[in-house]
Amino acid sequence: MLKVDGIEKSYKQDGLFSKQRQQVLKKVAFECKQGECLGIIGESGSGKSTLGRLILGIEKPDRGRILFEGKNVNDRRVRMGSISAVFQNYTSSINPFLTVEEAIMEPLKAQEKVKADMQSKVDTLLHQVGLDSSYRLKYPHELSGGEAQRVCIARALSTEPRCIVFDEAISSLDVSVQIQVLRLLKELKQLYQMSYVFITHDIQVAAYICDRVIIFRDGQIEEMVPIEQLKDVQSVYARRLLTYLITFQVEDQG
């Protein structure tokens, strides 16, 4: 469904007149199927967020194409209403002047699909992300991190997209809240039959939700494995990631 075909991206380095360019993505190619959750794991600075922005069509690749159902995502009409995004910094991704209700309706307004049953739609969406109708008139600063992120998810869902890109969407939440949001995302995926592109640095979170993961390093795909085969990763870097992971364990006191 989503096909990334040999994309490259570089940014200008050091100042305005410098000719030097830093290559951020080098010949990245992969595919994300309908209804699949694809995880992209990488450290900070590996270019995974850039990849996310390219998929969303916010930026254009230097070379290569990204096709969504056979059409290039550079065309607004292709991605409008079909690809949504949820970002990490939930506080700054909702317009502070809008109420929760207005924020959720924003993408629908942009699509000029405002209908009479908008009110009930907002209620359903809020309910689906585990909030009730009392949140409609609240402003973003009145929400906690977990609540704000739920509103962002509701907003992403409002256009009933076929694909959502999550860029470190739950990394800044508390672990206990992370689990709630992850459970919610699993349910919603079933309900709407969507694909997820899940960008994160946390392998445990990726293992919880993803069907397939890409281990990303220095702008290149280091390895791509189905989640069941995560323990059999081959590359040195991926193995190192797994051994360096700090897990939580409770001893049985029996």
Place this chain on the structure above:
Amino acid sequence: MNIVEVKHLKVWDANTDKVIIHNSSFQVKQGSCLAIVGESGSGKSVTCRSIMRLNKPWIRLSGTILFKGEDLNQLSEQEMRRRRGKNLCMILQNGMSAFDPSCVIGVHIRETLQTHFNWNNRESERKIISAMESVMLKNPQEILNQYPHQLSGGMLQRIMIALALVLEPDLIIADEPTTALDTISQYEVVEQLIRLRERMGCSMLFISHDLGVVQKIADEVMVMKDGAIVESGDIRSVFSKPEHTYTQYLVTTRLELSNHFRKLMQEGT
């Protein structure tokens, strides 16, 4: 022997009269590591900043904070300044904002060291370089000539640890030192913190919401919720037999994530 003894600490906001911490009492034993866990907004960081007296001026506090038998709350600002760094050292979450962005790392470090010791430039440089080597930083000389924005989060975090090594404080307060880091740097920073304790035998107050990291580093744990301590005790007994429902909730949610991962890793082996 307790290095820090906090008795009936109450913290409130003078502008809104909102009480942030109600009545908390705890001790850090000499040479041990106490972890404070809890969700964001539970008052973990405020507790630490109260000990360091680094809260915003409108945040008021009452109660006693005894550090080696001396009430920190009664000290003048000047005396407190002398304690910070030398006796109480803080490792912050965000390395990027912990260092002065307008000068290279070396200048900042030299300034800190010369406030506390009578060392000349060459001597302080020699000390910090050997400390940086011991926290596995390569090319320390080069790093000293770089600005904070040129270094990664994990490196800045390790520079802070190196600085703590040179200062040899009695108590280290680490406020979410690993939260902003990715897997590999998180592992390295935790390893360095453990080694730092081994080498200096100092006490530590460790704040985190990641129970995995807490389990690896701390001896005792204290669970906070909405400004109150709900449970505290030895780390193994608290995590394996949590009594308060809130602790149970924290442990089970975290376990759900870890167990799923462990099951995946064990399947078929």
